[in-house]
Amino acid sequence: MNLFVLTGAGISAESGLGTFRDREGLWRRFDPMRLATPEAFAADPDEVHAFYNLRRQGVVAAQLNAAHAALARLETVLAERGGALFLCTQNVDDLHERAGSGSVTHMHGEILKARCTACRDVRGNRGDLGTDQPCPSCGAAGSLRLDIGWFGEMPMHLGRIEAALDRADLFAAIGTSGAVYPAAGFAARARRNGIRTLEMNLEPSDNAGSFDEARYGPAGAIVPAFVNDICGREAQK
Structure with a gap:
């Protein structure tokens, strides 16, 4: 089979x-347009990083x-x-x-991976991400984002x-x-x-x-x- x-x-x-679309889902409590789009990341990467850092901590702790x-x-x-x-x-x-x-x-995509927007390098990342971190591959500052698909991405x-x-x-x-x-x-x-x-x-x-x-x-x-x-x-x- x-x-x-x-x-x-x-x-x-x-x-x-947490789930996303039921009565207690994440997108009932948080605005996905402010947290889960490429445009949101470009406008306020610190806010997007803070949201996903909390989610990543939840994934690491989950059984x-x-x-x-x-x-x-x-x-x-x-x-x-x-x-x-x-x-x-x-x-x-x-x-x-x-x-x-x-x-x-x-x-x-995967929340425990980070992608560099400059060199496209992808590698595991279980810790917090922030705009002050350089890419471990190319050294570009502030270029790291989660390797996940946001709204508006294929x-x-x-x-x-x-x-x-x-x-x-x-x-x-x-x-x-x-x-x-x-x-x-x-x-x-x-x-x-x-x-x-x-x-x-x-x-x-x-x-x-x-x-x-x-x-x-x-x-x-x-x-x-x-x-x-x-x-x-x-x-x-």
């Missing part, structure tokens, strides 16, 4: 990381949950049986990697993501709002290609009508159950 899994903020909510661990297990089981898991996440945290997932595609790795989606046997979305494109269009694309679609979420997403089936509940409960089902079927082949 070739399985394409898309994860969103809901899978990390049980790890203490992975049962849903992350289950997907790491699923990757191993499918590989052992000649299949593959393509794990695509909208999240910028590293909880999938910490759980043991060996190949994770971050379509919105998501990363789209070609690889779409190719993997088109060859999948099953598309599953976990903890996504169904409101952010292009990811919100993946389910409809899969169905047009005759690929079965499954939603796993706390409640129906904005694009719930694009899914053939759904499982609702906390990710830490429904994702391990789903993984157990898939592993059981694979073992019977």
Whole structure:
């Protein structure tokens, strides 16, 4: 089986990381146009850095949950049986990697990496960023920003993501709002290609009508159950 899994903020909510678009989401409390656009960074980099420094500290302190661990297990089981898991996440945290997932595609980048706007160097960064820091590669001052995709910027790795989606046997979305494109269009694309679609979420997403089936509940409960089902079927082949 070739399985394409898309994860969103809901899978990390049980790890203490906030979601974005629900009633208590980050974008209900903070203005994304002031904090998450290239224009905002150009106008006030100190404010943008301060916001993401706090978010980065939260990611470093967060602990992975049962849903992350289950997907790491699923990757191993499918590989052992000649299949593959393509794990695509909208999240910028590293909880999938910490759980043991060996190949994770971050379509919105990674909060624990910094990118130089002068030389384009990208490298890991777990500490605070500020306008007084020089790039460790080229030495340019004030050139470092997060290696994440802001509003108005293209998501990363789209070609690889779409190719993997088109060859999948099953598309599953976990903890996504169904409101952010292009990811919100993946389910409809899969169905047009005759690929079965499954939603796993706390409640129906904005694009719930694009899914053939759904499982609702906390990710830490429904994702391990789903993984157990898939592993059981694979073992019977």
